[in-house]
Amino acid sequence: MSGAPELVLTGGLVHTPSGPVHADVAVREGKIVGIGSYPDAARRVDCTGLDVLPGVIDSQVHFREPGLEHKEDLESGSRAAVMGGITAVFEMPNTNPNTDTAERVLDKLARGHHRMHCDHAFYVGATAENAETLAELERIPGTAGVKIFMGASTGSLLVAEDEALSRVLASGRRRVAIHAEDEARMNERKDHRVEGDPSSHPVWRDDESAMLATRRIVRLAREARRPIHVLHITTPAELEFLSQHRDIATCEVTPQHLTLAAEEAYPKLGTYAQMNPPIRSSTHRAGLWHWLQQGVPDVLGSDHAPHTIDEKSKTYPASPSGMPGVQTLLPLMLDHVANGRMTLERLIDMTSAGVQRVFGLVGKGRIAAGYDADFTVVDRKGTFTVAEDWLESRCGWSPFTGMELKGRVIGTVVRGHFAMWEGQLGSAAQGEPLRFAGAL
Numbered sequence: 314m315s316g317a318p319e320l321v322l323t324g325g326l327v328h329t330p331s332g333p334v335h336a337d338v339a340v341r342e343g344k345i346v347g348i349g350s351y352p353d354a355a356r357r358v359d360c361t362g363l364d365v366l367p368g369v370i371d372s373q374v375h376f377r378e379p380g381l382e383h384k385e386d387l388e389s390g391s392r393a394a395v396m397g398g399i400t401a402v403f404e405m406p407n408t409n410p411n412t413d414t415a416e417r418v419l420d421k422l423a424r425g426h427h428r429m430h431c432d433h434a435f436y437v438g439a440t441a442e443n444a445e446t447l448a449e450l451e452r453i454p455g456t457a458g459v460k461i462f463m464g465a466s467t468g469s470l471l472v473a474e475d476e477a478l479s480r481v482l483a484s485g486r487r488r489v490a491i492h493a494e495d496e497a498r499m500n501e502r503k504d505h506r507v508e509g510d511p512s513s514h515p516v517w518r519d520d521e522s523a524m525l526a527t528r529r530i531v532r533l534a535r536e537a538r539r540p541i542h543v544l545h546i547t548t549p550a551e552l553e554f555l556s557q558h559r560d561i562a563t564c565e566v567t568p569q570h571l572t573l574a575a576e577e578a579y580p581k582l583g584t585y586a587q588m589n590p591p592i593r594s595s596t597h598r599a600g601l602w603h604w605l606q607q608g609v610p611d612v613l614g615s616d617h618a619p620h621t622i623d624e625k626s627k628t629y630p631a632s633p634s635g636m637p638g639v640q641t642l643l644p645l646m647l648d649h650v651a652n653g654r655m656t657l658e659r660l661i662d663m664t665s666a667g668v669q670r671v672f673g674l675v676g677k678g679r680i681a682a683g684y685d686a687d688f689t690v691v692d693r694k695g696t697f698t699v700a701e702d703w704l705e706s707r708c709g710w711s712p713f714t715g716m717e718l719k720g721r722v723i724g725t726v727v728r729g730h731f732a733m734w735e736g737q738l739g740s741a742a743q744g745e746p747l748r749f750a751g752a753l
Contacts, residue, residue, distance in 0.1 A: 317353040327348060327680060333364075343686055370669075372672065375616075379410070390404075393637070395725040397722060398733075402432075406435070412435060414443070430738070433455075437451060439460060441477040447481060451751065454752050455746030458751075464495060483537050489541050492544055494523055513629075520548045534562065542671060548600070569588065574592070575593055578712070611663070618637070642664075643720075674748070675750060676748065677747065688726040690726070699716045727744070
């Protein structure tokens, strides 16, 4: 390395691919240039007593722009992200209009550039109409890939029939993200919804609606020889099934489903606990943890899906499904680490290296020379309470308000730029599109 680095993080416990080491991390021009001892630097930041993690990536958020900015937009959602330690996000296509053409993808990229506080990529929404163009659309730089909604959720994107699903899977090569709930079964079970009772939500959208869709999409993926990624798994049976199909399918779990349980959530939160797929029982939650400890889920995603307080206050089932989560993803999971439910190493893998591995991210996901200087700095001994005045999402609420958590996010560094430090937002948004091996 010639010349002094521009930035050195010093004194922290740095989590490298070889394990944690007490070392300096040196940065120049937004890249990591070395790990070791670097006494000279234009700027030195003391991280004594802190853990320096690879930048945390949230691979499932809904930031609602364009068309639904009263709930969230790319600026406010990314502000919430960096306040919670997130350095990059994959944003979903069920906006208004849907992100399902090249023009709409490029529009989002233009909206996000240096307006979003974190790095970002945008999913292309699959439809029966655009199926044959998806191979071209998934190669647009800055796209996270293709997203399929097998069951109706927020918005109008839906591909429910096997014939259309097969056409989508046949077009392109990158891993396809799947919302796996069976539309036909859910239509048959609409009478199970009880007006005014959101606890009937998981009765309507039951285990079998999830399992049917997951089995179907794995079968279709094998026929198409196309890798898939099943989002927000809620049932242990799905994880057991997917453990037998690791060659074709990866999968995600959310902090919400690992933290909340129906028995407490619906009486306490009502419609604010309503999301798709649903919050299920404590038995389901325990099963998710079992399979997480078996190494089956590959990544953690927040499924950040904000709605306003007025919208969520409607009587079930007129109330919309979804809750915010990008800002609380890491604090919740650090608390689970502190309580012995998972190791910090497993959390790092599911939020950085695992995301890079599953999606083919370029230059992200680890603290290593040549990689982007993305760091999430945390105080594992610190505690804080989730308070409304800490939340940055435009929706203004969280199902976790009032929870005291162990583990505090100190800083979010994106390509060497301090997007957040000690609760203070950086001076300017500098988010850039993510790069993927399948779209270079």
